[in-house]
Amino acid sequence: MTRIAVVVFPGSNCEYDAAAAVEQLGASAELVFHSATSLGDVDGVILPGGFAHGDYLRPGALARFSPVMAAVTDFAARGGAVLGICNGFQVLTEAGLLPGALQKNRGLTFLCQPTTLVVVSTRSVLTRAASVGAELVVPINHFSGAYTCDDATYDSLVAHDQIVLRYRDNPNGSRDDIAGVSNVAGNVVGLMPHPERAMSTLLGSADGRVLLESFVGLGVAAR
Amino acid sequence: MLSREPNPLELALYGVMWSEHCSYKSSRLHLRRLPSKAPHVLVGPGEGAGVIDAGDGIGVAIRIESHNHPSAIEPYQGAATGVGGILRDVFSMGARPLAVMDPLFFGELDDARNRWLVEGVVSGISGYGNSVGVPTIGGELTFDQCYSANPLVNVLAVGALPTNRLALAVASGVGNFAVLLGSSTGRDGIGGVSVLASAGFAGDDGAASLDDAKRPSVQVGDPYEEKRLIEACLELLDLELVVGIQDLGGAGLICATCETAAKGGVGMDVDVTAVPQREVGMAPFEVMTSESQERMLAIVTPENFDAVKAVCDKWEIRANVVGHVVEPTTMPDGSTVGMLRVRHGFDGEVLAEVPASSLADDAPLYDRPRSRPADLDAVWADDPTFDEPAGDPAADLLGLVVDPAWVYRQYDSQLFLNTVVGPGRDAALLRLAGPGLPASQRGFAVSTDSNPRWCALDPRVGTALTVAEGVANLACVGASAKAVVNCLNFGNPEHPEVMWQLSESVDGMAEACDGLSLPVIGGNVSLYNESGGRDIDPTPVVGLLGVVESLVAPPPGWDWREGDTVVLVGHREAAGETPFPLAGSRWATRRGRRGGRLAGFDASRLVSTFDFVTGEIAAVCAGEPRDVTAVHDVSGGGLAVALAEMAAVSGLGVTVARLAGLGELFAEFPGRFVLATSDAEAFMGRAVNAGVPVTMLGAVGGDSLHLGGLVSVAIADISRQRARSLEEALELL
Amino acid sequence: MNYSVIVEVTLRPGIADPEGATIERALPALGFTGVRAVRAGKLFRFDVEAASSDEALANAQALAERLLSNPVIEDATARLEGEVQ
Amino acid sequence: MNYSVIVEVTLRPGIADPEGATIERALPALGFTGVRAVRAGKLFRFDVEAASSDEALANAQALAERLLSNPVIEDATARLEGEVQ
């Protein structure tokens, strides 16, 4: 059975949701507290949404210094599948595991609403099972979700096919409508929308399934 | 009470504990008339939160509170700390907070200060609620001149617990420790409750001087601390490491210690020097009454203290022994009294010594004079139902459609994967699930409602109708109402008219709750709400909690489909009878007409309609095949607005052939529902069988709304107006 | 004339500063010792057109107090950085 | 010795500043004219224990760059305010 570690920083709040989504897909999920120095024997890691360390200073700025992040960095370097959702994406950029930064939304308000995502690349652990051009309805839930980077970084993102998902209607002022990016190898992915909130029609959408199915299934096999 | 003169510290402690805010001295007499019993009530009024048995071994805790006065001065922090406070009430019962709601009331938006208040309050709720990790799933948004400079910021929280984790705020066991958990104590909100919530906003002497006087009372919230405090407290309760637990709210440590001691019938020694202090040189009075946020008091046996400390260390929460539970003192007459002693060091000087119960329970009880407003008959006589000209109903309709999405988009409404129906509909509906709860297929629904326009005309009937409106909202998501909480926002209780309003309102709530078989399991009273020297309109806010027994499919929404038949369940205006009353409607208020008489409250008529609609929708939730495709209750703005909202959401119009007149379009009183069905004959049959009035309104189709020759308007216009009106008024577009 | 102005907004003494306190608590784990009393605030930089530096400063101070801060919990001070073209 | 330090964090040139832009847009309605190029940043004030003022400043600058700012989008500068007791 695929084993996924879900990292819990103090102030994380989507850890149970991420774990439930993973378990719904037949994988097992283990909560790993931020003070841990090892992830254990797992096939993938999720940094869930929330407000690690209260988002004080900047989202992710304090969390990236947590002891567990050394293990995450190491796991990523060995090609392990790492997914940062929302606050987890912010942590990954602060930690330098993904390029760019996330700034406050264009309208300077928090936004919780459904968005339509367009799959841009399937060269990532999150999108392998999806098809390019597919539209997925997945909610966002963030204040600092506007993806930002300098021109050189942007050119390199495009050159290496690292833009994974775009918004169809840009809600937050993200550069080039970017909703999610990967590292060059495609094993580390961050996105602002919450696929774990789009796992069943009872809650409004099941379009997040294809993303998390990629992550717990194919992504790991490809390692 | 003391057989001697109290010293200055003792006097000051009484002053705070016996303030209006802490002791309910003006309202207690009246609140007793509310029914509070039912077999499923596990905890009624008086504890941190009321709790009902929702089935499957799960209790649901609910509580509502106001944070009006702090929000008027610092809207962001005032609202934020309101959320923090209400959450502590809920998790102090052992419940994991699962949802927040925020009924909000502001002055008109043509005033820049009111716009500033709206933006500040909404971002405060968003900033705290999202970060603390509890979804905000609904609320209310009302604008009226009477709230200018005195906004009402009420916050409701719901939590759930395995019924065997129920915790109570009681100190027992001589030798046990009182452990202060959470933030250090600063000079935040010293005397806040007495200064802020027990005095009005004078108005004329200018906002600036008033702000100056109240400056020290502002508290700053720390949602990150609260998040860790929630996790730590729930873990302590799961591990059965605490005897009792209480939040620190109004009047801070003094309130928490004397209340837990009084409930346990014990004494308590409190050492002010043991309280971690954020500022230097704090006086004992300041330490005891500070309202620094994010603190809890746990009663712990000495053997368990190390284990408590370990849990708190994990969550990086302070835990300090600040009190000892002691034997009650034997008095000269042989009776025993639990004494609260404030000391400088546990073995040091006694700074204050008073019976705990006298502080907690013996506050004076006022029966303040009441009088029916002298102008009420004149107000009633000025009824728009009979003489207000029709004008342009289509333009009126467009003026009445507002989507508060700008507000609720700023709130995380989905956390915990429970939200089946979020903000923007009639009631919120959530799965009854959460970390640590037994598995269940049930759902719970919550609605908050208020109608100051009705209550200004008739606080008794207005309040009764408000309760009914809440039940109607729950029916739209298939939930049966189980319990009521209320927040009574009124003006200055020293004005006899205000006390009359309060008393009438309580009677109306009691009548409605009796008639609809609902217990009131908690409440809060906010008095001295005045704007420019004028009392606010009576604003009782009613929170309704309901349960759906089987939630496997989402209930129908507002969106109907091409070819559906639109039906009205509930009464139509009969030809030749008195027209539906427009008094107190949003339509009349927009025209500056604030007089007239309301429709009466008729419980028996309502019950059958509510039961029928609830049953229809609950069947959909349970996954049974049904022909009902959409549902919405008729509320603010009347039938015209209900139809317009459904048309806007669907992008499809409807043509209603006959309507009696303006009353049928815009009158507001609960007990009417618009439904859409794909099988009109079957639906009508079921309604007739249930003995519920029902009529067909028309067929879905086209891109306009045509209402009985009175209104003809394009859906695109309705949608644009709905989407824009709030942001336009806030000058954000 | 155009003047460049800086406005500093800080929490008033005695007002709790959760952000500053959280940063301070995190520092030892990052290897920073001997840092205390961390307070977080806001900074604004802008250009003001005015007839004199005094007028520019007065305008900036008014702006700082009316829009950029809430005097109930924050202090705001404007200072001139220099002239700009 | 204890030194009081101020760290200013500002967005790097070329990085969009929605907060500054929003403030600038709101100004005319509030009667402030002639204000331009508004940029929003952050300010931190803290005390550093160090053997000398140079050491204090160096420590503060390191803290500013490693933690208080994100070099991808922000610049940070520390300056000494004075000695404290």
Ligand SMILES: Nc1ncnc2c1ncn2[C@@H]1O[C@H](COP(=O)(O)OP(=O)(O)O)[C@@H](O)[C@H]1O
């Ligand atoms: N302040 C608010 N916060 C969150 N949601 C709100 C707020 N105000 C209104 N809403 C949501 O908007 C919808 C419409 O509110 P309202 O018109 O009061 O409903 P109703 O007439 O059915 O009682 C509801 O779902 C409500 O929860």
Ligand SMILES: [Mg+2]
């Ligand atoms: Mg409704």
